[in-house]
Amino acid sequence: MASRPRTLYEKIWDAHVVETRDDGTALIYIDRHLVHEVTSPQAFEALKVAGRPVRRPELTLAVPDHNLPTTARVDAGGTPVTIADPESAAQLAALEANAPAYGIRYIPATAKEQGIVHVVGPEQGFSLPGTTIVCGDSHTACHGGLGALAFGIGTSEVEHVLATQTLLLQQSRPMEVRVDGDLGPGVSAKDLILHIIGEIGAAGGSGYVIEYRGAVFAAMSVEERLTVCNMSIEAGARAGIIAPDDTTFAYLKGRPMAPSGADWDAAVAYWRTLHTDDGAAFAKSVVIDAANIEPSVTWGTSPEDVVPIGGRVPSPQDFADESKQVAAQKSLDYMGLIPGTPMTAIAIENVFIGSCTNSRIEDLRAAAAVLKGRRKADTVRWAIVVPGSGLVKAQAEEEGLDKVFTAAGFEWREPGCSACLGMNPDKVPPGERCASTSNRNFVGRQGPGARTHLVSPAMAAAAAVTGRLADVRELV
Amino acid sequence: MQPLTRVEGRAIPLGLKNVDTDIIIPAKWLKTISREGLGRGAFETIRSEPGNIFDDPAYTGANILIAGDNFGCGSSREHAAWALGDLGLRVVIAPSFSDIFSGNAVKNGILPVVLPQEAVDRLLEVARAGEPITVDLEDQTVTTTYQDRFTFDLDPFRRHCLLNGLDEVGLTMARGEAIGGFEADRTAAQPWLMRGTAA
Ligand code: SF4
Numbered sequence: 001m002a003s004r005p006r007t008l009y010e011k012i013w014d015a016h017v018v019e020t021r022d023d024g025t026a027l028i029y030i031d032r033h034l035v036h037e038v039t040s041p042q043a044f045e046a047l048k049v050a051g052r053p054v055r056r057p058e059l060t061l062a063v064p065d066h067n068l069p070t071t072a073r074v075d076a077g078g079t080p081v082t083i084a085d086p087e088s089a090a091q092l093a094a095l096e097a098n099a100p101a102y103g104i105r106y107i108p109a110t111a112k113e114q115g116i117v118h119v120v121g122p123e124q125g126f127s128l129p130g131t132t133i134v135c136g137d138s139h140t141a142c143h144g145g146l147g148a149l150a151f152g153i154g155t156s157e158v159e160h161v162l163a164t165q166t167l168l169l170q171q172s173r174p175m176e177v178r179v180d181g182d183l184g185p186g187v188s189a190k191d192l193i194l195h196i197i198g199e200i201g202a203a204g205g206s207g208y209v210i211e212y213r214g215a216v217f218a219a220m221s222v223e224e225r226l227t228v229c230n231m232s233i234e235a236g237a238r239a240g241i242i243a244p245d246d247t248t249f250a251y252l253k254g255r256p257m258a259p260s261g262a263d264w265d266a267a268v269a270y271w272r273t274l275h276t277d278d279g280a281a282f283a284k285s286v287v288i289d290a291a292n293i294e295p296s297v298t299w300g301t302s303p304e305d306v307v308p309i310g311g312r313v314p315s316p317q318d319f320a321d322e323s324k325q326v327a328a329q330k331s332l333d334y335m336g337l338i339p340g341t342p343m344t345a346i347a348i349e350n351v352f353i354g355s356c357t358n359s360r361i362e363d364l365r366a367a368a369a370v371l372k373g374r375r376k377a378d379t380v381r382w383a384i385v386v387p388g389s390g391l392v393k394a395q396a397e398e399e400g401l402d403k404v405f406t407a408a409g410f411e412w413r414e415p416g417c418s419a420c421l422g423m424n425p426d427k428v429p430p431g432e433r434c435a436s437t438s439n440r441n442f443v444g445r446q447g448p449g450a451r452t453h454l455v456s457p458a459m460a461a462a463a464a465v466t467g468r469l470a471d472v473r474e475l476v
Numbered sequence: 477m478q479p480l481t482r483v484e485g486r487a488i489p490l491g492l493k494n495v496d497t498d499i500i501i502p503a504k505w506l507k508t509i510s511r512e513g514l515g516r517g518a519f520e521t522i523r524s525e526p527g528n529i530f531d532d533p534a535y536t537g538a539n540i541l542i543a544g545d546n547f548g549c550g551s552s553r554e555h556a557a558w559a560l561g562d563l564g565l566r567v568v569i570a571p572s573f574s575d576i577f578s579g580n581a582v583k584n585g586i587l588p589v590v591l592p593q594e595a596v597d598r599l600l601e602v603a604r605a606g607e608p609i610t611v612d613l614e615d616q617t618v619t620t621t622y623q624d625r626f627t628f629d630l631d632p633f634r635r636h637c638l639l640n641g642l643d644e645v646g647l648t649m650a651r652g653e654a655i656g657g658f659e660a661d662r663t664a665a666q667p668w669l670m671r672g673t674a675a
Contacts, residue, residue, distance in 0.1 A: 018658045019651065023632035029650060029658055031669055039553065042507035052649070056659075058672040067507060087507035094509050105673035126673065154554035154580035156644070164648040166655055170631055172575075202494055203546040206572060236549060238575050257675045259668035267668055302494050323493045323544055329596040343477060421551075423503045442498040442550060444521055 005277035007174040009209045012274070013148040016168055018134050031131035032148075033060040033161050034117040035104070037095040038067060039136030043159035044098040055165045057103035061126050064109050065090050065116045066137075067423040070413035073110045073351030080110050080351050090426065095256065102162070115389020115415040118142040118356035122226060123389055125255025125358050129244035129271040134161060139356050139439060140239075141232040145225030146252070147244030147274055149209070152233065172238045173283035175208035179216040181290035183308070186473035188366065189224035190437065190456035192357055193231045194296035198306030200286055205237030208284060211276060212242050216290045222251040223362040231439050234303035243275040295345055298441045298454040299471055301330030305441070307343060309459070309471045315339030334443055335451050336431070343469050346453070350434035351376070351383040351410075351464040352446070353457055355420035358437035359388030363457040364396045367437075368404040369460045370461035370475055376409035377398050384411040384426065386418040408464065422447040435463035478643035481660045483566045484610040485539040487603035488529060491545030497556040497577065500548070504641045506555050514555055515562030536604055542600050543570040545593075548577025557584040567611045569618065571596050581643065587613060595626045613639055 004013070014022035018027040039064075047054070054060065067088040074080050083089040092109065099106035107113050113120065117135055121127035121143055129147035134140060138152035157167055177196055195202075198391045210232050216227060225242045232240025249268055252258045259267040305328075307314065316328040316339070332339065337346070353359070353367050364387065376383050385405050387393035393415060396402055420438040422445065426433040430449025431446040437460050438445075441452040453469060462472040505517035525528050529606045535582040539554045541560070549571040557580040560568065565575060568581065578588040591599070595618075602609060602620045613635060616670060630638075637644060648655075663670050 019654050020635060023636075025631065025633040027648065027654070029662075032672065038506050042554075045509070046645075047661050052643075052645070056653075056670075056672070058671075058674040061673050085507070090509055106653070126675070130671075136552060136554075138550065152552035152576055154552055154557070154576060154583065156554060156580065156583040160645050160648060163645050164652075165659075166484070166648060166651075166656060168644060169635065203572060206546065207575070207605065232548075236546065236574065257671075257672075257673060259675065261663060263668035266666070268664065309534070319555060327493050358514065421503045424504060440496075440498070441551060442496050444502055445498050 005280040007272055007276045007280045007282060008151065009174045009242060010210055010456065012130055012132065012197070013171055015130070024167050025170055027166050029191045029359055030134055030161050032119055032126055033120070033160065034068055034135035034140070035062040036066040036117050037091040037139065037444040040098070040158055041091060041094040041153050042155050043162060044094070046159045047162060047355055051172040054102040054104065054162045057392045059165060060104045061121070061384050061461065062095055062099040062104050063107040063114055063117055063120050064095055066417045066421065068092060068109055068372065069427055070416050070418045073414055089310060112390035112394060115392065116356045116417055118230065119359060119388030119392065121268065122146055122222070123255070125252055125258030128252065128258065129248055131273045134167065138233045139230050141237070142230035142356055144225050144229035144232065144239050144241040145222060146198045146248055147242060147271065147461070149239055149241060151239040157208055172209045173207055174203060175210045175237070175284040176282040177210050177212050177286045177288065177290045179212070179290050180212040180214045181216065183216060183290050183293060184359070186295055186458065186476065187293055188456040188458060189227040190222060191296040192293055194306045194454060196288060196292045197231060197235045197303050198296065199288060200235050202234060202302050202304040203236040205232060205235040208237050210235070210237045210240045212240060217242050218245065221362060222248060223283035223360045226360065227357055230409060231303070235441060244271045284383050295456065295459050295472060297459065299337060299343065300328065301334055301337065301441055302327070302331070303441060303454065305331060309343055309469065311343055313337045313339050313341045313343065318447065335446040344471060345468065346433065347379065347468045348433040348435045348453065348463050349379065349381045350428050350432055351380060351460050352419040352434055352436040353384070353460050354386030354388070354418050356388065357385060357439045358457050359392065361392050361395050363437065364401050367457040367461040369403040370458050370472060371465065372404050374408055376464040379467040380464050382410055383464050384413055384419065386413045387415050389415050410464070419446050421445060422450070435460045435469060477643060480566060480585055480587055480638045481614055482610065483539055483614045485608055487540035487542050487599065487607065487609045488534055488538045489600040489603035490537045490541055490543045492531060494546045494549055495543050496550030497553050498550055500556040501553065501559040506553060511558045512560035513562065517562050518559040535562070539564055540567045540569065540609055540611065541565050542596060542603055544569060547573050548595050549574040550592065552576045554580045557581045557586055560586055569599060570598060570621065580637055581627055584661045585636060585638065587611065589618060589625050589628045589674045591618065591628055599626060
């Protein structure tokens with residue numbers, strides 16, 4: 001085995017094979033499991049009914065995020081506020097009861113460590129390079145930014161992991177997305193990943209695990225890498241991964257659940273072996289030149305519907321494939337857009353800065369840098385910032401970013417998924433447009449009839465200031 | 477889980493590409509702690525349009541759905557599979573599926589059938605004509621009353637589980653010793669990996 005050059009994905013896979021069945025399905029060990037309130041109740045219920053224990057409770061971390069309101073969690077007297085919506089309250093209560101019943105560490109809604117699972121895992125040092133990480137949420141791919149093999153699973157698989165600490169999987173094929181050169185000023189990790197999805201398509205990574213390689217990713221911070229890997233699923237890939245390096249190690253050192261002392265040295269020595277060998281083969285390879293990338297925005301209802309901010313709304317006839325023409329027409333109808341309209345002429349009424357894609361401290365800094373000394377346009381009805389975790393929120397407040405946002409007319413909220421999926425009260429009204437830093441522009445994603453344009457944090461800030469989709473490079 | 481060997485019946489010719497799981501079941505329906513009753517929210521946006529395909533009496537009682545590329549993309553919500561099951565669907569035929577969705581489907585006794593676009597187009601015509609379609613998992617074929625015959629692949633383990641209605645969790649728990657051996661080796665070689673939240 002040692003003689004054959006392997007990709008990073010293959011190395012991590014090989015290190016987790018418990019056994020391989022005759023039919024090629026492998027039993028893969030899962031190192032880290034994140035659990036939230038929406039996709040876990042039925043899994044715990046099934047365990048209870050079958051009388052099955054949780055095999056390794058210390059390898060699972062539970063935190064509520066998806067449907068928590070982002071308004072104050074404790075009242076003036078310090079008492080926790082109950083959730084008004086009875087169904088959301090029941091889901092939260094189920095997680096609050098299930099986690100301790102099975103000996104699983106639980107971060108309560110009122111703790112400062114609470115946040116979106118994909119922000120909390122890296123932040124706590126629970127997510128580590130070379131580990132297999134799963135969660136009942138498709139954006140688990142996010143943790144690939146630390147060099148982990150991380151992917152979303154369904155509720156039956158949540159149950160499978162709780163009971164056995166493994167999953168039965170077929171190996172995906174390794175795919176390479178290489179980006180060399182430098183990103184231009186005002187072009188962020190979000191613009192890059194949107195551009196990549198636009199190039200390869202929403203199913204372009206289907207059946208693959210993508211490794212992002214090249215100078216652009218090597219130069220990125222961990223936060224930026226998390227943003228890139230997060231959206232791998234929007235290209236259809238099972239996971240996205242970036243080889244861990246000194247930037248990764250510096251990020252993890254000293255985090256509460258990261259190894260320490262002699263364990264740290266052993267861990268780093270192991271992590272340094274986690275890279276694709278020279279001569280290893282990828283099943284598919286895509287090469288993109290960073291210099292060609294502009295700030296990106298979406299016009300339609302699939303994350304592949306990407307154009308540069310200087311571009312125009314396409315016409316269905318622009319697409320060669322007939323089913324894409326039909327889809328484009330449907331998207332245009334839903335989005336209420338006319339082909340040929342410059343993207344910068346599209347007025348927006350809502351701005352959402354948040355989600356596991358873009359709610360870390362660097363994202364908030366980037367948005368605040370644009371907003372400093374400015375105010376949202378009067379036509380922007382609703383603008384909110386939802387930090388990814390309580391720790392991000394505290395850090396931002398220490399830097400005074402909250403003041404910048406509120407002075408600009410934004411609401412400063414408590415952490416959670418919020419308007420990324422509109423399960424809690426944070427929704428975009430029907431027919432209105434939202435410049436959103438989240439990851440999905442699907443029909444009805446941010447609320448029934450809501451029209452989403454995916455953008456970077458800086459571009460969301462630029463949209464807030466101008467009241468339309470705007471090129472942030474003209475504002476700085 | 478209910479075993480699935482052969483499904484014969486009418487098919488709903490949806491045909492749409494990139495049907496994401498938000499379309500199959502919008503987020504507001506995820507606020508449940510049960511697997512039951514999600515059919516009420518299935519395809520809610522599409523079903524709010526008058527004359528939509530799901531309300532068309534021609535397809536009442538259909539147990540097969542035919543869709544375009546990349547079916548089930550997006551959110552990992554297993555509620556999508558539960559909702560389809562609650563609608564009475566046992567088979568989805570499409571040129572491609574998202575990985576997560578097809579796994580969820582199989583675990584809930586729903587068969588994802590991958591066929592080339594031309595075959596799917598042909599089956600859409602048959603379905604629109606109101607003719608039944610037969611999907612046979614033993615033979616791995618899809619046949620029609622017009623003598624069409626298409627063969628499909630399914631990974632052998634998934635096929636085995638579906639044919640026999642097997643519960644994967646129970647199957648894997650029987651491999652507890654192998655898992656324990658892996659954990660023991662790991663604990664000896666890389667103890668920090670096994671500490672998790674206890675670090
Ligand atoms: S922020 Fe959005 S994408 Fe991320 S975990 Fe929450 S719901 Fe999923």
